[in-house]
Amino acid sequence: MVTEWATRRRRSETTPDGRPRKCPSARAIAQMMTLRRGHLTRDEATTLAQIEDGVPRLAEAAALVDEFQNMIRNRKSDALDAWLPKAEQGMLSSFARGLRADREAVVAAMEEPWSNGQAEGQINRLKTLKRQMYGRAKLDLLKARMIAA
Structure with a gap:
């Protein structure tokens, strides 16, 4: 019982300046940024908000990823041409260059019903x-x- 109490107390402690206790791994951050906000826990949402405040370029990249996911889900191939220049200017430049190189296949994947x-x-x-x-x-x-x- 003491162990459980100590564990709960240790987990509830935060740093004095309000930052998260421990920086999550890059994989955890990427997962949080690609999930929809409604699917995050309260702690994850708080951590993500603090990360986005601290690293604005990461927030821009997350917005571009959301926009790309919406294009794919809603099959809006015409929005790809407007999205690519924005993505090439930010942290997704390598991904955007790869999409531009294989643009025909990407557009076909969005337009065609088969897979x-x-x-x-x-x-x-x-x-x-x-x-x-x-x-x-x-x-x-x-x-x-x-x-x-």
Whole structure:
């Protein structure tokens, strides 16, 4: 019981200047920034607000990511041309250059109703099986494993 009390008390302590106790990892920050605000806990929302206040360039990048996600979800390929120059000026410049280089495929992915997700999933499954077999995956053995699965 004392351990639980001490743990709760330790967790509730904050630094004197109101910053978060411990800086979250880059992966945790990226996840918080890509989730919709309604899906964050109160602590995560507070931490995210403090991070955005401290690093305004990160807040700009998060806004661009939200805008890109909305384009993808709502299939608005015409907004891509306006989004790319804004993204190339900020922290997403490398991502934006990659999209610009493969613009036709990105626009097709937004406009077309079909997806190659099923084919990619089967290829991923096949490569996983092949890796598990440590180079012994000749065509006949691989065929037998794929059919048996």
